[in-house]
Amino acid sequence: TLQVEASPVCSIAYTADFVTAYDYLRTCLRTDEHSDRTLALSGLCLRLNPANYTVWHYRRRILASLQQRRASGGEGKSGDKLPPLDADTFLTNTSADANDERILSIAKDELQYISTVLSNDGKNYHAWSFRQYILRTLSSSDEWESDLAYTDALINEDIRNNSAWNHRWFVCHRGTRMPCTSDDATRECDYALSKAEMDPHNESPWIYLLGYVKEQIRSGADGSDELVRRMVQESKRLRHTAADTTCPSCDSARIELLDMVGGEEERKEAAALANQLGTVDDTIRAKFWARREGQLKAVRSS
């Protein structure tokens, strides 16, 4: 946020602290200083405005430089002389050696820092991106496991935190596009159901669950048929626990699950549900549901 003109069209009312911190930041950016003090400054500026792309990017570049410097035998954090590290340094896009205590220590510090940012705003897009970057680069099984628990903690705080659900998918897949094992997929579907049970109106666990079911079917995994059918039954059970109220999130997931089973009875039931949603329970998307109903009713060629 550079205020270059003397009299801008619309002045933003920054606090004095904010102005001071960002004045320092701009000065350091001009010389592009990479040091422990600018690392600390970037952290301060992000606490003041966690949504600033430029500062996140600067922080990443500082970390890369500090790591390079340590690798080539330069000064350590408290002026200690550290032996050279492996050529594949932490912050290049190749994976780092998670067994290296110093790399692990930096990563843990960053993850802790990101957690404090997320504790103020659990949906901060930059913070989540940065977290994924750290985890993917480090690729340590301990850290993957520990972040799985972290997503659970955040989901328990706020079931509707879609960012946490997205991160859980990322962690379960170890940051790749490879399908999960059927055991993992089953575990995650049951996890999603347990959260949907607490609040069936929340779309996140349903979308999450559908993602796993689809992935299993697409990869031709053993047990994918049983998984879909069991999820169909579970969605019916949950729907009854939300009795007397409309529940479009649950119903729309159920429609998808029934369509995946694909039998005539299932599609008929799904079409009826789509009709219910379009005409009564989710009329804002009436045209969408009418189309979906038509699709489900269409005679399938054998």
Next chain:
Amino acid sequence: LEDSNNSGGGEGTDTATIDLQKAALYVSSCRNFDGGFGSVPGAESHAGQIFCCVAALSIARSLHLLDSDLLSWWLAERQCDSGGLNGRPEKQADVCYSWWILSALSILGRTDWINSEKLASFILRCQDDEDGGIADRPNDMADVFHTFFGIAGLSLLGVLDEIGEEQGKTYRLIDPVFALPVDVVAHLGLQAQVVRDDTGDIRPWLANYDV
């Protein structure tokens, strides 16, 4: 660091300097389990990123790389009771998503998957009666950013046309791929790709595009 925001910037005319197929594949790698797109692979689906990706794939004539139905459903689910659109599940409606989402739906031929009247009414309620600007949501401070996206949204909804008729004026239409007036797009001969809507139609001003 490359991210999906940058892929949409390449002009269609100078393909010698950009590997379009690789760029399209990169965009496709940002696709998530919910059909949406984030800024980098693995990042949460977000309506703003989705516009960038859909428009980029449109420019690269690679819309086949996405699941139009699944994505359009995700976008349709962004409409809140207020009629406004949010950018991610369980976030607040914001006028700027009138652009990010409607443009994507326009390219995908599925603008009628959201309720136009309710959205238009939401946008109009975001206008400040005193100074005329449009805010992110009703009763907030107006700003230029949200004013642009509110007007762009009304244009894509066809509501700006209706307003024009009432006023005896003609307002230019905005192109959903390039976010430019359609006459400028035509004049520059810019090319892109769109998807037919459910009736098999294309909006007239998108007729020059590949389908």
